[in-house]
Amino acid sequence: MFSYAVLSGITLGGMYALVAMGLTLQYGVSRIMNLAYGELVIVASFIAFVFMTALGINPLIGLLIIIPASFALNWVIYRVLLTPLVARAKNRGMLEVDSILATFGLLFIVQGVLLVWFGGNYYSYDFLNNAVDIFGATIAANRLVALGFAVVIGLGFYLILTRTRMGTALRAVAVDPTSARLVAIDVNFASCFAFALGGAMAAVGGVLVSMFLTFSTSMGVVFTMKALIVVIMGGVGNMLGALIAGLILGVAESLVATYIDPGLTIAVTYVIFLLVLLIKPSGLFGRAAS
Amino acid sequence: MSILKPDFIRPVGIGAVIFAALAFLPSLVDSYYMSLAISIVSFAVLATAWSMFSGPTRYISLATVVFFGIGAYTVAVLGEVLTFPLVLVCAGLAGTVIALLVGFSTLRLAGVYFVIFTFGLTELVRQVVSWYEVNVTREMGRYVFLDITQNDIYWQLLALFAVLLLTGFILGRSRLGFALRIIGEDETVAKHCGIDVTRVKVALFVLSALFMTLTGAIMAPRWTYIDPVIAFNPMLSFQVVIMALLGGPRRLLGPLLGVIPLTLLFEVLTASFPNHFSIQLGCVFMVIVYLLPGGVVGLYEKYRAPKKRVLATDQNAKTGGSTA
Numbered sequence: 001m002f003s004y005a006v007l008s009g010i011t012l013g014g015m016y017a018l019v020a021m022g023l024t025l026q027y028g029v030s031r032i033m034n035l036a037y038g039e040l041v042i043v044a045s046f047i048a049f050v051f052m053t054a055l056g057i058n059p060l061i062g063l064l065i066i067i068p069a070s071f072a073l074n075w076v077i078y079r080v081l082l083t084p085l086v087a088r089a090k091n092r093g094m095l096e097v098d099s100i101l102a103t104f105g106l107l108f109i110v111q112g113v114l115l116v117w118f119g120g121n122y123y124s125y126d127f128l129n130n131a132v133d134i135f136g137a138t139i140a141a142n143r144l145v146a147l148g149f150a151v152v153i154g155l156g157f158y159l160i161l162t163r164t165r166m167g168t169a170l171r172a173v174a175v176d177p178t179s180a181r182l183v184a185i186d187v188n189f190a191s192c193f194a195f196a197l198g199g200a201m202a203a204v205g206g207v208l209v210s211m212f213l214t215f216s217t218s219m220g221v222v223f224t225m226k227a228l229i230v231v232i233m234g235g236v237g238n239m240l241g242a243l244i245a246g247l248i249l250g251v252a253e254s255l256v257a258t259y260i261d262p263g264l265t266i267a268v269t270y271v272i273f274l275l276v277l278l279i280k281p282s283g284l285f286g287r288a289a290s
Numbered sequence: 291m292s293i294l295k296p297d298f299i300r301p302v303g304i305g306a307v308i309f310a311a312l313a314f315l316p317s318l319v320d321s322y323y324m325s326l327a328i329s330i331v332s333f334a335v336l337a338t339a340w341s342m343f344s345g346p347t348r349y350i351s352l353a354t355v356v357f358f359g360i361g362a363y364t365v366a367v368l369g370e371v372l373t374f375p376l377v378l379v380c381a382g383l384a385g386t387v388i389a390l391l392v393g394f395s396t397l398r399l400a401g402v403y404f405v406i407f408t409f410g411l412t413e414l415v416r417q418v419v420s421w422y423e424v425n426v427t428r429e430m431g432r433y434v435f436l437d438i439t440q441n442d443i444y445w446q447l448l449a450l451f452a453v454l455l456l457t458g459f460i461l462g463r464s465r466l467g468f469a470l471r472i473i474g475e476d477e478t479v480a481k482h483c484g485i486d487v488t489r490v491k492v493a494l495f496v497l498s499a500l501f502m503t504l505t506g507a508i509m510a511p512r513w514t515y516i517d518p519v520i521a522f523n524p525m526l527s528f529q530v531v532i533m534a535l536l537g538g539p540r541r542l543l544g545p546l547l548g549v550i551p552l553t554l555l556f557e558v559l560t561a562s563f564p565n566h567f568s569i570q571l572g573c574v575f576m577v578i579v580y581l582l583p584g585g586v587v588g589l590y591e592k593y594r595a596p597k598k599r600v601l602a603t604d605q606n607a608k609t610g611g612s613t614a
Binding site (some may be wrong): 033035084088093096097098100101102104105106107108109110111112113115116221222224225228229232261263264266267269270273274277278281 | 348350352395396399401402403405406407409410413414417418420421424425524525528531535565566567568569570571572573575576579580583
């Protein structure tokens with residue numbers, strides 16, 4: 001029982017970490033507080049569902065289509081919707097307020113479209129749903145596959161950020177957009193790229209989650225919320241922090257769901273969030289707030 | 291405070307006359323228009339209360355419905371045990387306690403933490419109330435049968451709105467309101483002026499939450515059936531933010547300018563396209579954010595600004611001259 005709870009907590013936490021890494025990119029580099037982020041996760045889940053049930057495309061192969069498509073979609077969102085806000089903002093605070101409001105509107109539009117198409121029911125599909133024994137616990141194979149992919153893709157994104165020229169430029173913009181300009185980094189391009197990359201990570205998270213969880217049109221808000229909490233807990237812009245915070249959140253949730261009550265998972269998230277706010281608001285690994 | 295000066299008495303007097311006239315509305319129109327009037331007044335209270343805190347500080351609260359729902363739920367739970375005025379007091383207390391908790395844990399940090407916290411708060415409260423009802427009281431959904439008519443609800447809301455406007459008016463000329471405006475302009479400056487920034491913000495947040503809670507409590511008898519999904523519907527928070535932004539949250543009467551047109555618009559939209567409501571709401575919202583960032587009031591001020599600015603610099607020049 002215990003090892004099952006921990007294992008399923010780790011798979012869930014891996015998804016949270018992956019999804020939060022994307023959000024930390026969007027918020028840390030592009031300075032966009034994206035409240036519609038979780039909706040993009042859910043949209044990807046529904047696309048994976050349609051691929052699997054209507055077209056018979058396995059979700060892992062579907063990723064090959066979904067990753068570039070979501071990258072392009074988020075690129076367009078940034079160029080069309082967010083660039084005017086970036087242009088009119090006088091400082092970071094104003095951009096934050098404007099982006100919160102704009103993406104809040106986007107949230108309701110996306111949710112409304114999903115509701116019209118899919119209704120309010122819960123969805124799931126069968127994929128690799130056979131049991132596997134590991135460390136004395138029985139767990140569905142799809143969870144392990146999802147975790148494996150999350151690790152590989154998360155590692156890939158991490159290497160892009162730390163080992164490539166583009167990644168270094170993104171991290172420079174995260175630290176100081178004004179100084180980044182002085183060393184010939186195209187800040188607008190970097191912001192747009194980070195936003196699109198973050199959106200692609202959200203889509204990957206959505207596809208992987210849909211393999212083992214039931215999902216509904218109204219779950220986007222919960223994903224946004226959890227991703228935001230993981231981002232703050234790990235320290236804004238900190239990829240490794242997001243990974244560890246995501247795992248902590250996933251395991252804590254899974255333990256409470258197993259031993260106390262599955263209806264209290266959001267409460268756990270909030271207790272953790274409150275503790276972080278009260279004790280270390282700059283995050284577990286964050287620098288002191290400036 | 292300058293309570294007896296004419297610039298205080300005149301607006302308050304005019305307001306009193308308008309509200310007295312509005313109190314006769316039930317004898318003039320039928321029940322359809324009464325229910326529309328109730329929607330307008332309740333949104334007016336919510337949007338004005340929202341702006342009282344979020345306008346000057348620019349902290350966007352996405353949790354209006356949390357307080358509204360707490361008020362409604364208090365009535366559902368205590369409505370048949372206590373008399374209605376006592377129930378309202380209990381609702382007010384519950385709202386105040388929650389607002390204090392939220393305020394003190396988030397408002398000493400940067401604004402974005404507050405937004406995130408309020409963003410998920412609705413989901414949290416709804417889950418906790420559902421969990422409590424399922425596991426402890428074992429009844430999901432409650433009936434509210436109180437001897438309160440539509441007209442009573444209207445009069446109570448009207449009275450609440452009058453009190454809210456008076457509070458906002460007094461606040462605008464008090465030290466607390468002044469401190470709040472300084473915080474909104476620049477928090478560092480406010481700290482250096484010796485303002486206890488967190489305390490001021492929490493005080494205003496609690497005050498604004500109190501009015502939202504009371505609105506929920508007054509509106510509860512209108513539903514007759516309440517469950518967590520109805521009481522804590524995030525759409526309401528969203529509507530309130532849109533209305534306040536359309537009107538202009540930085541003036542006392544600004545939100546009212548957004549409430550009236552949008553309540554009428556929502557009335558038409560829900561009646562004709564019930565399934566596409568959220569999409570249209572999102573679109574309306576985007577239009578406001580992109581095209582009217584300062585709201586209707588902001589637009590009005592923009593076209594009046596040149597005249598005002600001349601006057602202001604004129605006065606500056608004079609005072610500058612006299613001190614030099």
